Amino acid sequence: MVDVAMVGAGQTKFGNHPLGLKGMWAEAIEKAVHSVDSGFDSTDVEEAFIGSIAFGGSQLGNTAALLTEHSGMEGVSVRRVENACASSGFALRDAWMAIKSGQADVVVAGGIEKMNDLSASRKRYWLGVSGDTEWERLAGLTFPGTYALTARRYFHEFDSTHDDLVHVSVKNHMHGFENEVAHLRKQVSFEKAQSGFMVADPLTLYDCCPTSDGASAVILVADHLAHKFTDTPIWVKGSGAGSDHLALHDRPSITQLRATQMAAAKAYKTADISASDVDLAEVHDCFTIAEVLATEDLGFTGRGLGGAFARDGEGRRNEGSVTINASGGLKSKGHPLGATGTGQAVEIFKQLRHQVEQERQVRDAEIGVTHNVGGSGATCAVHVFGRQR
Amino acid sequence: MSIAILSNDQGHFACSQYGGDWAGPDGDRFTILLGLLKQLPAGSLNLHTFEDFLEFIPSVSVRDIIESSTEWRIDNQASFYLHASKSSYIVAITTSQDEPNWPSFDATLYDKDMKDQLDQQWKIEVEGVSQGAYVSQAQHSIATPSRLGLKAQVDHEQLVWPPRQLNATGKRIESASEQLSETATILTWTRLSAAGAPSEFSGRAPILDGVSTVLVQFPEGPKGVFMLADDEHSQPAIDASVRFDVRRLYGQDGMMHYGLKAILL
Secondary structure, eight states: OOOEEEEEEEEOOOBSOSSOHHHHHHHHHHHHHHTSTTOOOGGGOOEEEEEOOOGGGTTOSSHHHHHHHTTTOTTOEEEEEOBTBTHHHHHHHHHHHHHHTTSOSEEEEEEEEOOTTSOHHHHHHHHTSSSOTTTTGGGTOOHHHHHHHHHHHHHHHTTOOHHHHHHHHHHHHHHHHTOTTOSOOOOOOHHHHHTOOEEETTEEGGGBOOBOBEEEEEEEEEHHHHHHHOSSOEEEEEEEEEEOOSSGGGSSOSSSOHHHHHHHHHHHHHHTOOGGGOSEEEOOOSBHHHHHHHHHHTTSSOTTOHHHHHHTTTTSTTTSSSEEOTTOHHHHTOBOGGGHHHHHHHHHHHHHTTOSOGGGOOTTOOEEEEEEEETTTTEEEEEEEESOO | OOEEEEEETTEEEEEETTBTTOOOTTOOHHHHHHHHHHHSOOOEEEOTTGGGGOSSEESSOHHHHHHHHSSOEEOTTOSEEEEEOSSSSOEEEESOSSOOOOOOOOOOOOOHHHHHHHHHHHHHHHHSOOSSOSSOHHHHHHTHHHHHHOEEEEETTEEEOSOOSBOTTSOBOOOOOEEOOSEEEEEEEEEEOGGGSOTTTTTTTTTTTOEEEEEEEOTTSOEEEEEBOSOTTOOOOTTOEEEEEEEEEEEETTEEEEEEEEEEO
């Protein structure tokens, strides 16, 4: 079967971005194209998959065609992919499958979101449309609430306290501090993160990622074309995805994400690796408790041990057993919803090619993983990347 | 909300724990009536002029809400008549169509400023327009017996709630018919600030110093999430028990949406 190589990757800075949709997407594509070592013509793209939750409803229909029209890909077969915050993780998977199936040789996957020019109430509305609206939203829940319910239950079931989440927050702010594309580039002390404004008890401001603007894109090609574009392609060795009940109350357990477990198992199997082979992972830490669960569900530590994993600094860059969120993660790098998944892939692409800022480089990194979750765990896409085919 | 009930030769009267001047943070004449009906032996009711005294139009019919959340049935030939006081938050069930002599109730102290702010906020909410039809009228109506009456479906000898059309293997499940218990146990809970609450609740959350939500499990197995009510002086805890009352959930598009809220036992 065809192997898939990533030969280019680019993104805007995440945060309060001055550009609109078309401008941000154009910037991400421009950077992805420029990152291709031997040059790349965007008119060669055969298929494009663009993840987005639709930026507050401003362009709900034909979003993707509008974006490709404005980025030198006029005429390309294109569609918007929507799976809440996992939209571009699934766009990446769709792109990977398009090449794997032999239907296309050159494919773009990306994502985009523009949230910071929405009114506060409209932003809250759009951030709350991806749960089981009929049964969760009417009970007062958006995602801070659902993850807060999970965190409190996690503390009840396992040997963990809110301090473990503080460790996650401090680490990710430390990692993101030197990342020039990160939304929140500031270090946070343990004491400050411990005493943040309460958003959804027990989660404070420092447990919650920001809502960011941003766009990201990667260029995937079939194996026979990889070395036409670069001597150092990054291979997309595995891809897996899963889904689960949208509502927490319909799940057998709320302290683990079954969608992540299914996605990881499939991705590791296709890549023929195990969790212990992973050198760095960009995980979906929309809330700090989500990173704790991810380290368990991705197999980096055992069930119920994610709190201790964070407490012991296991995810710190070049210190722990596996670097978790070298970019700063959603917590610091930012979370432009639909752009997050391929934004994670951009980070892995650069890390594995040793192209990030020197102080951020994960040493001897050979295998990286991305983990992109939709909602409170209804959807999840996991990808495995490697320097070796 | 604990209601106060007074029975005399005219019939049965009820108001909120705050007396006749206020129905509480998420109460109104309708929720007081539903509380009263749950306390009385079931029968048939004539709505009479009751709907004329509701501040806002319910998103689901008064009949459906009463028949889903209580054992009472609406019948225009019934000999029990509903009344509501125009000048106070007192409701009555009598055997006469004539307006009863409204009794006075002892009241507990409450924060008048908070009441005024909440009253104003409810009006603002109801006048607001939805930013998207995230819960359609059909969903509201179809699920009313389950949403308000805790009716569950049966699938392979297990109870299913909230309701769904097909089971995990794609087979159709019969309509909800089994009654879940009236109490449940808290598995986890949170208290949301205005920043953490959905837009529907973000106006009231600061006035109430946050809104609480609990994830509970019924003795029969199903789980669900509910907002907490009457928790001004208490905090939820894992393994604590709750019961349920119908309260105002939120107002939108000129209508008031009602639903079950959990109350700590």
